């Protein structure tokens with residue numbers, strides 16, 4: 001007799017089974033199903049370790065106890081999908097402390113062999129081989145953990161914004177031009193016209209501020225056609241975008257980012273223990289206020305502490321971000337805002353003092369990596385047109401946006417956060433591609 005509550009976690013009619021982690025040693029009989037993770041053949045005794053999404057369980061086939069099942073299991077292969085009905089018994093050696101004495105054994109699907117990639121054994125394979133065989137690589141418990149953690153992280157992030165009254169939006173991925181235009185765009189053929197994949201939803205978020213939506217967020221996708229070869233860039237990016245109106249200044253935007261990130265990290269620390277364990281991560285939630293330093297202070301700090309001078313004096317370079325990250329992390333601050341870049345882009349609000357220009361732009365550096373860029377936007381269209389003329393930006397590409405903002409726009413600001421980078425840093429992965437199920441880079445379009 002099956003134990004009550006042993007059906008799958010929803011009540012849809014599915015193959016009867018429970019998760020391996022839910023197998024209690026005092027149950028009479030349970031059904032489990034999953035992939036064959038490991039096979040240990042000891043003569044009259046076969047141990048199968050079966051893996052489902054939540055964990056592993058050992059099934060012990062004894063020739064003298066269940067000769068028919070023992071015969072059937074002789075043909076089993078790694079990664080076959082099996083279902084076992086059996087009696088749980090306590091066992092010191094088994095993973096999870098419980099093993100199954102089988103009553104029924106059925107193979108739902110056989111796996112081809114040999115496997116091009118080992119799932120169970122901890123062999124060192126380079127990332128490119130892993131990604132070539134991503135379909136199998138994704139089966140590894142520690143890889144699956146990255147993505148179940150991501151799911152929990154983003155659910156918590158969205159929960160924060162939902163509770164704060166932000167509207168969940170969807171902006172187009174196909175556009176006539178880019179947010180900033182230029183070489184970073186992927187051109188596509190749109191019927192008989194040229195179009196581009198979206199680089200950022202920023203213009204649309206701002207149009208929604210003009211439209212009176214007040215506070216919005218979007219879990220979306222952005223495309224960058226840069227020809228990079230780094231451990232922190234990909235061509236298709238998961239982006240979390242936020243925009244809010246009636247702000248006093250960019251500090252209100254930073255407050256939102258700080259609170260929401262802390263909330264999401266706290267949720268992971270509390271609800272993703274198994275994943276953090278599998279990934280061997282000791283996640284510290286930044287409970288203190290994130291330091292907010294000016295761009296000039298960041299430059300001074302890099303010079304005096306590390307003798308480092310970024311090549312471009314109007315931006316921090318990768319090394320600069322890394323050094324700043326280390327400096328603040330040592331003081332217990334994994335996250336730090338750098339505020340007031342001398343960035344003269346037309347869409348940022350500028351603070352001008354004499355001939356010093358500081359834009360109300362900020363970056364969030366988390367564990368030494370730029371996680372997001374944002375700031376207070378310029379909402380006065382006349383000022384924007386002036387700056388565009390000075391900077392030589394083609395107004396025609398932005399006419400739909402400038403027009404939309406011209407009909408009354410509240411002061412507003414926002415940011416775009418790279419979800420893949422956030423996940424990379426939270427899980428302590430070396431390369432951003434490990435934090436993406438099927439990453440895209442200049443050389444990889446498959447799988």
Ligand code: ATP
Pocket residue numbers: 224226232233234235237239370371372373416417418419420421432
């Ligand atoms: P970087 O200088 O690191 O290339 P960026 O300043 O060009 O980044 P933004 O336009 O500010 O990037 O995009 C907002 C956020 O999106 C970044 O802070 C980052 O987290 C993420 N992001 C941008 N480009 C990429 C990329 N090619 N791959 C992965 N994430 C990216």
Ligand code: MG
Pocket residue numbers: 363370372373
């Ligand atoms: Mg940036």
